[in-house]
Amino acid sequence: MDEAISFVFLMLASTLRVATPLVLCAMGGLFSEKGGIVDVGLEGKMLMAAFFAAATASVTGSAWAGVAVAVLAAEALALLHGLACITYRGNQVVSGVAINILAAGLTVVLGAAWFARGGQTPPLVGDQRLMPLFLPGAGDNVLVYAALLSVPLTWWIIARTRFGLRLRAVGEMPLAVDAAGLSVAWLRYRAVLLCGLLAGLAGAYLSIGQNAGFSRDMTAGQGFIALAAIIFGKWRPLPAFGACLIFGLLDAIAIRLQGVRLPGLGEVPVQLIQAMPYLLTMFLLAGFIGRAVAPKAAGVPYEKEH
């Protein structure tokens, strides 16, 4: 009995550990997409934040400074995305792709130039990392709780505040918002900046919470899994959170099942489980599991009439 309880606890803890960056990223992406700005660049923002968190923590010795600079780095990319998509009405997917590539290259170039370790930062120890708060060994650092808190907060802001109402309107029908005398651009910039904030926290969690340092391409597609979670949750915070947990659990299972033979099934390919989030999302998009409808104006630049 005790064994079962401890097994469940371990799986739960490991699911939560893996899901934390997904949750933060997905909530960030929700703000952006609800406001009508498609964000394929979550991955890049998270990667850049992870690098600057580890680099700052390693130089200053403070994990908190790392978190702060990580958020600033992600916000810089968020502003770039905003500039391209909102001010210059560029293609949102192209901008996101550019940001991903830029981050993948820049983190290694800067890392190699500053630390001379082939793109890695020096290993972080002690106060340079975020430590578990209540449960030693479970990895429950402050950002895990921030992720849990971000879900009701995101729901409340989007569903219950004046800003949230306007944000939804700007993602569905910006013309109406404009006609009401509100600035479409300023609303969308705020959405993009909120997204940067949360993606920055997600990145910091990766390099100074979950791991002890930055390594190249350490996000490994998690930004895209977060994007999948948003779609899987049909652009709503609580279902998206659920999707993140499912994807996190799948990952925890994949790690546990590595090389294990299941009775009747044989060895389950780990890669199949890892591909599950993507396959599930494709099934959903194909209309086999309900229907996922994006905010109407997502991806469409708004051109103000003069």
Add this chain to the structure above:
Amino acid sequence: MLLPMVNVALAFIVVGAIVAIIGVDPLHALRLLVVGALGSSESIGYTLYYATNFTFSGLTVLALDRWLPAWLLIPIAIASAALLGAAWAAVPAWLQAWRGSHIVITTIMFNFVASALMVYLMVNVLIAPGSMTPQSRTFGPSGRIPAMHDVLQAVGITVAPSALNLSIVLALACCVAVWVFLWHTPWGYALRTMGHNPEAAVYAGTSLRRMTMLAMCLSGALAGFVGVNELMGVHHRIVLDFPAGYGFAGIAVALMGRNHPLGIVLAALLFGALQQGGAELAFEIPTITREMVVVIQGLIILFSGALAHLPRPWLQVLFVHRA
């Protein structure tokens, strides 16, 4: 014509700033980049070798975006280049045409499915017996495409050995074929019409679904050729992750090439030169790594894609003054 150049110039100005931040004289770095790329016959060989790949992935994008806005096919370049070309591209095509699924998202998802499948196959099925790293056995001589230096040697011209191989001929042939297809066949005409005005195309009797399938499968097939060059021309075996970012580079090449085969050949040459020059640069200046090239690609996609409208007002001011 001026705008693409200004955009690329802007990208390079930012690159210069980054190089300066790292503490290297940007002009010195630029000189090395150019000399590294074009300075010796060996380097030219390598420049063309990279260009071959980029031509292929750029063409993928080209085959599609006459009727789709450019951003629709971006992830396709990667997905199909990575694996089965046309067949692999047919799945998201079907989902878009018949189920109305957002093709950008489905192809991004399919990329990851492709890479998971690839890892599974490499680790469990294709791995060479006794090998520690996930790569297949070496192809037999019949599975290799002759290297260019060997071919030229046979006709009495000596050049330094490089990875450039005969698949560049295939690449150039594809450029011509795509040009003929798009501008001189009824199907190409229908595709281009769809790109400019889908409603008009439907009114003229074009089936959007069939055209979606056609364009996606063609594009997948072209992207599959990247594997021809990489695996049969260079590695002579199947290695993991051989597409190594060519899909994304293909987008950059297509953006710069303005979706015309000739423009794509020129843009591919520039990118090949960048890749090779970047390698030389990394060799000469230890504080700069090869990933500098990735940064440059990202900036080019940013400035000639997403921020394409940025310099327009300035240029207008400039020309209005002159007029």
